[in-house]
Amino acid sequence: MSPTGTPLLAFEDVSVTYRTSGGEVPAVRDVDLTVASGEVVGVAGESGCGKSTLASTILRLQPPTAKVTGRVIFEGEDVQTMKWGALRALRWAGASMVFQGALHSLNPVQRVGAQIAEPIELHQPSLTEARVRSMVGDLLEQVGLPAARARAYPHQLSGGQRQRVMIAMALACGPRLIVADEPTTALDVMVQAQVLGVLEGLVRELDVGLLMISHDLSVLAELCDRIAVMYAGRVIEHGPADKVFSDPLHPYAAALSASFPRIGDPAARYAPAGLAGDPPDPAELPAGCSFHPRCPKRFDQCDTVEPELRWPAETRSREAACLLVGPS
Known part of the structure; x- marks a missing residue:
C-alpha cells in the first residue's frame, strides 16, 4: 500500500x-x-467508519480510553513510542492538522492573527514580535487572505x-x-473549490504530504493521488483516486x-443511487464481511468469511x- 521510495508517514497494521x-x-x-x-492521499467513508480516529494517531491525540496497536511511523520514528519532548516537536513543526469546523476550532474572543502566531511563538521563542507579525501576514497571504485580516x-x-x-x-x-x-x-x-485549490497548490508548491479525510469521494477524486476507502474500521479498497471514483x-x-449525482448523467437524474441503512455498531460487528448486511451483491459465503485486501x-x-475480487 505504498508508492516507491521511503514514505513520509506509514501506518503499519494499526488498530x-x-x-x-x-x-x-x-x-x-x-x-x-x-x-x-x-503526495495527497484521501481517506473516505461514512461517519463512524474510523477515519478521524485513524488520523488522531498521527499526533497521538486519542483519549486515554483508547488503545493503539501497530506502528505509526513518521519520518522513520514510531509516534506511539516517542518521548514527550519529541512528540511536542512533532506537533505543528513536523505534522499539523486542519480540523473540521473552523468556527468551533478557533477561539471566538481572540484575533485570528494571535491564534496563528501562538504555535510560531511556542516553537521559535527567539523570534521578535515584529518578525512573528510579519510571518502571520505572509501566511495569510499565502492562503489568499489580506494580511490585514x-x-x-x-x-x-x-x-x-x-x-x-x-x-x-x-x-x-513549516x-x-x-x-x-x-x-x-x-x-x-464555490468556497469549497477555492479551499481545495489552496490546499492543492500548497502541497505542490511546498512539497508537503497531505492526508485528506472526507466522506465525499468526488472531492477526493479531484484532489488526491490515491484514495483508501474505510468501512467498519478497515480499509476495504485502495488505489489511484480516479480509478476508485x-x-x-x-x-x-x-x-x-x-x-x-453527476451533472448531465440521465441515470443519476432519474434514478439517484443511495445505500440503505447505516454502518454497523463497532461494538457489534456482524460475522463475515462487515458490509454484507447492506451489500447488494452479497452471497452465502459473505456471511461467514471476512475478506482480506487482495x-x-x-x-x-x-x-x-x-x-x-479475485486474487492475482
Whole structure:
C-alpha cells in the first residue's frame, strides 16, 4: 500500500480500540497506509467508519480510553513510542492538522492573527514580535487572505475565510505533513473549490504530504493521488483516486461514488443511487464481511468469511477486501 521510495508517514497494521463499560470497542482495524512528500492521499467513508480516529494517531491525540496497536511511523520514528519532548516537536513543526469546523476550532474572543502566531511563538521563542507579525501576514497571504485580516475575530470572517485561517495555522511552523479532517464541511461549492485549490497548490508548491479525510469521494477524486476507502474500521479498497471514483472494485466504494449525482448523467437524474441503512455498531460487528448486511451483491459465503485486501489479477495498483475480487 505504498508508492516507491521511503514514505513520509506509514501506518503499519494499526488498530485502535476504546475501553468502555461494555468492553473494548474496535474503531480502527489493521490499517496499512502510506503518505509520501508531495503526495495527497484521501481517506473516505461514512461517519463512524474510523477515519478521524485513524488520523488522531498521527499526533497521538486519542483519549486515554483508547488503545493503539501497530506502528505509526513518521519520518522513520514510531509516534506511539516517542518521548514527550519529541512528540511536542512533532506537533505543528513536523505534522499539523486542519480540523473540521473552523468556527468551533478557533477561539471566538481572540484575533485570528494571535491564534496563528501562538504555535510560531511556542516553537521559535527567539523570534521578535515584529518578525512573528510579519510571518502571520505572509501566511495569510499565502492562503489568499489580506494580511490585514489578522486583526479580525473569527465571527467577522466568512466560513471559507475561517477555513483559510485554519490552513494558515497548520502551515505556521513549516510542517512536512498536513492532516485535513473534513476541511470543506458546510461550505458552499464555490468556497469549497477555492479551499481545495489552496490546499492543492500548497502541497505542490511546498512539497508537503497531505492526508485528506472526507466522506465525499468526488472531492477526493479531484484532489488526491490515491484514495483508501474505510468501512467498519478497515480499509476495504485502495488505489489511484480516479480509478476508485470512476471504476470502484468494492460494492461499498461503488455505492459511495454513486451517491453523488453527476451533472448531465440521465441515470443519476432519474434514478439517484443511495445505500440503505447505516454502518454497523463497532461494538457489534456482524460475522463475515462487515458490509454484507447492506451489500447488494452479497452471497452465502459473505456471511461467514471476512475478506482480506487482495490485488485483482489484472493490476497491482489497486486492492479491495471483497470476495468478488479475485486474487492475482
